[in-house]
Every structure is written in structure tokens, then in C-alpha cells.
Amino acid sequence: MKKQEGSASSSTSNSGGSVKDKPKLKPLKITCTSTDCDNGLHCFKRTRKMVEENKTGQCRSCGISLVDWPRVHERKMDDIAYTFKSLRHELIRHHFWHIEIDEKAVTHARRKGRKGMLLAAENRLRKSVGAANLPFDGRQTPMLGNSLFYAQHATATCCRKCMFEWYGIEIGRDLTEEEIAYFTELVMRFVNERLPQLTEEGERIPRTAVRRATKKQPTLAAQPALKGLMERSNASK
Ligand SMILES: [Zn+2]
Ligand SMILES: [Zn+2]
Numbered sequence: 001m002k003k004q005e006g007s008a009s010s011s012t013s014n015s016g017g018s019v020k021d022k023p024k025l026k027p028l029k030i031t032c033t034s035t036d037c038d039n040g041l042h043c044f045k046r047t048r049k050m051v052e053e054n055k056t057g058q059c060r061s062c063g064i065s066l067v068d069w070p071r072v073h074e075r076k077m078d079d080i081a082y083t084f085k086s087l088r089h090e091l092i093r094h095h096f097w098h099i100e101i102d103e104k105a106v107t108h109a110r111r112k113g114r115k116g117m118l119l120a121a122e123n124r125l126r127k128s129v130g131a132a133n134l135p136f137d138g139r140q141t142p143m144l145g146n147s148l149f150y151a152q153h154a155t156a157t158c159c160r161k162c163m164f165e166w167y168g169i170e171i172g173r174d175l176t177e178e179e180i181a182y183f184t185e186l187v188m189r190f191v192n193e194r195l196p197q198l199t200e201e202g203e204r205i206p207r208t209a210v211r212r213a214t215k216k217q218p219t220l221a222a223q224p225a226l227k228g229l230m231e232r233s234n235a236s237k
Helices: 048-052 069-073 077-087 091-098 103-129 147-154 160-167 177-194 220-235
Strands: none
Touching (some): 077 091, 091 147, 103 177
């Protein structure tokens, strides 16, 4: 029942609730508990049973252990490659690492440029996950419209629950400045890898060039079209 196809569309909800069996077939959604274990895509979010049985850190669906958690919890700047490799074992992270970034988000990032995105990333992290006991924790990071959202889902900095699981940071306290700096680095590495076309200072992009493709969810099926749009807008720099 937890199983979902890798080709499922993305979703605007990040509720993490389990998928109920309904008679009507709805489009499959990626949630933070989705798994596709046969294809190497798991979910390490703990369940109460896993806590009781002292089995946290394993995949909640198939029980596989793939991540050296003490190593990831160290949050070392010079070991980010291992953290990124580990994150990609989780379906939700893998999905956001690879899905095409929507046009609105790409335009936003191109306008800001690398410098602007760095400031925005730090700001976004402080606002969305910086404080202790956030009232809407788990729902504060949308699924599209800003490349920082993609980055946060891909790096498990989308909510404090994910940050507890992945980085061992207790939920009931503010993040430290050192932690903000580390997570800003993770987010920016995602941005730089996924949006290599960004300039340092940002570009002027007229409004008319944007429109289109911003309203629709970027389903995997729609990606070739989206990609075409992106390439065209990149070419008209
Ligand atoms: Zn699994
Ligand atoms: Zn999260």
C-alpha cells in the first residue's frame, strides 16, 4: 500500500499521511513516505513501531539499512558528497533531485542570480525551519514555484521532522548559526548543480517571456515540453 510508482506526478501537498485505499483511482502522489524499494528508493522516516523495536534508520517499508547515520549527523562541510549520496536513497529526495524545475522557479532564480539566491536561501531556511516548534511543521515548504523549495525537499531541510531524521537536530530548539550556514551550503549546492545557467548578479528577464507553464504541475509526462521551454528561454539570454 505504501508503494508508489516512480513515474508518479509531483504533488502540492507535503502532508506525509498514508495513502488510503480508495475505490476511485486518483493520480499517484509523491509524499515524504512514498517508497519504491524494488527500484532502490526508500523512506527512512521512523514509525512508532520502528522506535519501539529500536530499528530507526532503516527503510520503513523494506527494512534495508543504507545510511551511516552518525556520519550524516556530523554535518561536516567536507563530507557533503556522502550526505547527498545518502539522501538520494530516499524516494522523495531522489524525486526532487531529478524532476525538472518549473519555469516560474527557473525565472525567479535567473533574475536573482547566484548572489541573490544565496541570500534568499539563508533567509528561507531561517523563516521556514530556523525556529523551534513551528506550528505548521511538515507543510511549510511548497512543491513548486521556487527552486529553493526543490532544494529543501532534495536536501531534507523542508521541515524540522525531516531535519531531525536526517541530521539529528532536535525539534524543540532554534537552529544555531553554524547549522544555518551548513544547510544554506546544502541548498546552494543543489541550486548550483541544478541551475548551472545562473549568472552571478542575476539577469533582467522581461515579464512576457515568463507566463506559460507556471500554472500547471510539472508532471513527469509534461517534462519534455517544459524542458523545451526552458531551453528556449535559456537560449534567449
Ligand atoms: Zn525500502
Ligand atoms: Zn520535511
